[in-house]
Amino acid sequence: MKILMVNKFLHPNGGSETYIFKLGNELKRQGHEVEYFDMDFHTGKLQKLLYPLKIIYSGEAAKKMRKVLEAFKPDVVHLNNFNFQLTPSIIYAVKKYERKCKKKIKLVYTAHDSQLVCPNHLMQNPVTLACCDACLKHGAFQCARRKCIHGSRIKSLLGSFEMVIYKKLRTYQNLDTIICPSQFLKEKLDTDSVLCKKTIVLRNFVDQRIRPELIPKQNYVLYFGRFSQEKGINTLLTVCRELSDISFHFAGSGPMEEEINKISNIKLCGFLEGDALFREIAGARFVVFPSECYENCPFAVMEAQMCHTPVLGSDLGGIPELIEEGVTGELFESRNVSLLTQKIKSLWEQPDRTERYSGNCKNVKFDCVEEYTKKLLKLYAY
Numbered sequence: 001m002k003i004l005m006v007n008k009f010l011h012p013n014g015g016s017e018t019y020i021f022k023l024g025n026e027l028k029r030q031g032h033e034v035e036y037f038d039m040d041f042h043t044g045k046l047q048k049l050l051y052p053l054k055i056i057y058s059g060e061a062a063k064k065m066r067k068v069l070e071a072f073k074p075d076v077v078h079l080n081n082f083n084f085q086l087t088p089s090i091i092y093a094v095k096k097y098e099r100k101c102k103k104k105i106k107l108v109y110t111a112h113d114s115q116l117v118c119p120n121h122l123m124q125n126p127v128t129l130a131c132c133d134a135c136l137k138h139g140a141f142q143c144a145r146r147k148c149i150h151g152s153r154i155k156s157l158l159g160s161f162e163m164v165i166y167k168k169l170r171t172y173q174n175l176d177t178i179i180c181p182s183q184f185l186k187e188k189l190d191t192d193s194v195l196c197k198k199t200i201v202l203r204n205f206v207d208q209r210i211r212p213e214l215i216p217k218q219n220y221v222l223y224f225g226r227f228s229q230e231k232g233i234n235t236l237l238t239v240c241r242e243l244s245d246i247s248f249h250f251a252g253s254g255p256m257e258e259e260i261n262k263i264s265n266i267k268l269c270g271f272l273e274g275d276a277l278f279r280e281i282a283g284a285r286f287v288v289f290p291s292e293c294y295e296n297c298p299f300a301v302m303e304a305q306m307c308h309t310p311v312l313g314s315d316l317g318g319i320p321e322l323i324e325e326g327v328t329g330e331l332f333e334s335r336n337v338s339l340l341t342q343k344i345k346s347l348w349e350q351p352d353r354t355e356r357y358s359g360n361c362k363n364v365k366f367d368c369v370e371e372y373t374k375k376l377l378k379l380y381a382y
Helices: 015-029 045-054 059-072 089-101 134-138 142-146 153-168 183-189 233-242 257-261 274-283 299-306 337-349 351-361 369-380
Strands: 002-006 033-037 076-079 106-110 177-180 199-201 221-226 248-253 266-270 286-289 311-314 329-332
Touching (some): 002 015, 002 059, 015 033, 033 059, 106 369, 134 142, 142 153, 177 183, 183 199, 221 274, 233 257, 248 274, 274 299, 286 337, 299 311, 299 351, 311 337, 337 351
Parallel strands (some): 002 033, 076 106, 221 248, 286 311, 311 329
């Protein structure tokens, strides 16, 4: 089978890039042909002038897509993040090519966020950082009203127009399947009358190379991921200051790194990946995941449990779907400083509890990339 992977970035930028490259490598290992749709986003003066139009429809992206389709002749086009750079113009290019060559091409889309129902894709108010579903309830122009895209009225208006136009055209009717990594995201997308007929839940895969039983638990609480406000770092730092007798490790990077460095009971481990990251996770008593935005299917929670490390996570988005309360970890009300303080203190002072949770994590099962790919190939089939 010939699969064309499409994503607006083909360099390390986030979860969608990790997803497409690991998936692409596994598809190749299983004997399939995989190509990646590569687009050069010019930044010259003319391109900047045309940017407002290009984020709604990119003739350049459509033209490039037609060339790639004609050269590669794929059986499947697997879309990932495409809005604002590639735009839905590429969907029309695929359908046009399909009619021309009289060949069915399966169009599969993995929804890494809520972009199809929320123009700023985070479902979060950019000023208060509170979770928000205004566009789902009252229409896309709530984005323009609240300046949800980079605090810009113009960009937010363009984002609202983009959503309204493609909803009116029923563009996403052309998708065969929309993969939602969480039930939470599926329910959000299902508020749209077109999308609801396409969605299925297929949770993300996780790397399962490590043998966590060989790594002894140590006395520290771990946060790993991006150091930014929407991830709940402000809340967690307040708790760290309060619980000065508890050792915290922070692994990752982000704009709040300097603030983290000021707290004496935090060890800053830097950006870790691969085995170094897994060893740090496996050695922790427990992981704190205090996100204050709607997470989809966070790799961090899954990876922690694969390392037999329980998670104390906020009660937002897809997080509660991954943590069995009182079995593999615990949940707390997002942004609730006093409750998070209480929970961390309680878990720290009761090592038998975290040890029990850790033992239960050994029974948690998530798909590895091989298993996930087998399920995906069934969706690719005609």
